[in-house]
Amino acid sequence: MVYESIPRTVRIILLGEPGVGKTSLILSLVTEEFAEHVPPKAEEITIPADVTPEQVPTNIVDVCLNEQTIEQVAEEIEKAHVICIVFSVDKQETLNKIASYWLPFVRDSCSDDYRKPVILVGNKIDLIDYSVIDNIWDIAEEYPEVDRCIECSAKTLTNVSEMFYNAQKAVLHPIHPIYCIEEQE
Numbered sequence: 131m132v133y134e135s136i137p138r139t140v141r142i143i144l145l146g147e148p149g150v151g152k153t154s155l156i157l158s159l160v161t162e163e164f165a166e167h168v169p170p171k172a173e174e175i176t177i178p179a180d181v182t183p184e185q186v187p188t189n190i191v192d193v194c195l196n197e198q199t200i201e202q203v204a205e206e207i208e209k210a211h212v213i214c215i216v217f218s219v220d221k222q223e224t225l226n227k228i229a230s231y232w233l234p235f236v237r238d239s240c241s242d243d244y245r246k247p248v249i250l251v252g253n254k255i256d257l258i259d260y261s262v263i264d265n266i267w268d269i270a271e272e273y274p275e276v277d278r279c280i281e282c283s284a285k286t287l288t289n290v291s292e293m294f295y296n297a298q299k300a301v302l303h304p305i306h307p308i309y310c311i312e313e314q315e
């Protein structure tokens with residue numbers, strides 16, 4: 131896999147099926163609390179360098195299929211450095227769509243010789259009492275651009291900042307092997 135040279139800003143995009151919690155994750159990160167009601171799509175957010183662990187300004191881009199055309203989403207993927215594909219751990223179909231739809235779509239939206247790192251994000255772990263990490267190994271094997279999988283909860287704030295930090299790291303310190311971050315209380 132060929133990586134681009136290390137950028138001076140990190141642009142993170144969140145993709146995934148409707149209702150998996152993309153907007154909630156962004157707003158939980160920024161406000162450090164969970165809002166029951168969120169807009170369909172968060173405005174683009176810029177986190178200044180001095181409050182990011184890697185000291186790099188970071189833009190976070192939300193996607194909402196009800197408000198954007200698929201062509202607009204593809205353009206946003208092209209502009210991003212790292213792609214977070216979110217699924218809901220309590221809805222198997224949202225995980226199934228990662229391999230059947232989202233990863234091929236990301237590949238189609240990027241140039242052939244450069245694969246952007248992808249983070250798989252299992253949101254809503256507050257709703258289940260088991261891990262779904264074992265279900266992603268086949269996906270990770272088929273798609274080496276998958277950098278890691280993180281389980282988190284926008285509601286309890288579990289692993290939310292870790293998720294964005296790991297997205298930053300995937301750009302700034304690219305690695306090939308797959309790492310999994312289990313829940314951190």
Ligand code: GTP
Pocket residue numbers: 146147148149150151152153154155165166167168169170171193194195196253254255256257282283284285286
């Ligand atoms: P679209 O805008 O349709 O693409 O959805 P989205 O992926 O941005 O999801 P959104 O943030 O709007 O959340 C969808 C629903 O899931 C809302 O009712 C949220 O309150 C809920 N939700 C989001 N994150 C969590 C979570 O971690 N745990 C629980 N229990 N609910 C969550």
